[in-house]
Amino acid sequence: MDYIEGETLEEYLKENFHNLTWRKKSDLAYQLARVVSYLHHKGITHRDLNSGNIIVYQNTIKIADFGLSKRIKEATSKKKIDLFGVIPYIDPKRFDKQLHPLDEKKSDVYSVGVLLWEISSGKPPFYVEGQPYNNNLAVKILQGYRESVVPDTPADYVKLYTGKFIVI
Numbered sequence: 001m002d003y004i005e006g007e008t009l010e011e012y013l014k015e016n017f018h019n020l021t022w023r024k025k026s027d028l029a030y031q032l033a034r035v036v037s038y039l040h041h042k043g044i045t046h047r048d049l050n051s052g053n054i055i056v057y058q059n060t061i062k063i064a065d066f067g068l069s070k071r072i073k074e075a076t077s078k079k080k081i082d083l084f085g086v087i088p089y090i091d092p093k094r095f096d097k098q099l100h101p102l103d104e105k106k107s108d109v110y111s112v113g114v115l116l117w118e119i120s121s122g123k124p125p126f127y128v129e130g131q132p133y134n135n136n137l138a139v140k141i142l143q144g145y146r147e148s149v150v151p152d153t154p155a156d157y158v159k160l161y162t163g164k165f166i167v168i
Helices: 011-019 022-041 072-078 094-096 104-121 135-142 156-160
Strands: 056-059 060-063
Touching: 011 056, 011 104, 022 060, 022 104, 022 156, 060 156, 094 135, 104 156
Parallel strands: none
Antiparallel strands: 056 060
16 A cells, blocks of 8 residues: 555645635646546546545645545446445435436546535535534435535636536
8 A cells, every 4th residue: 555645635624724715726626626537537436535535745636545446337337336435425326326326427526526615615514513424414415405605606616516517
């Protein structure tokens, strides 16, 4: 196993958020999207993207913890897919597999959207001091519960993480 220097995105945001400009936040978001796009282009899905396994070192994003990653063909051909990761970052379709066939690439993209929100807010999604995530949160997310847009977030950035950005 290789050692990667740096700190998790969650730690980085906690320590540096007050000094981050929108330019820097956008750069982090861009790097994250590029890395995930590269993985998908190579036929790899991560399946557990969250701010605890995104590393920031010298202003550069790196993705860690590939323990749950799969080649796309292998991941989509499996009959049984377990619930992985941290609840707020999980594609809601993963909570209700009977109604929604799971597309691992789209699930990674959903997680990236949640991470973009986290970059805009400086805190983990649905974070309440002293309260761990639980199944109730999973049910609420499945029913459409989402974080609110952070005030002063550029409109185009919001469109990116809410999936409403149209490329022409």
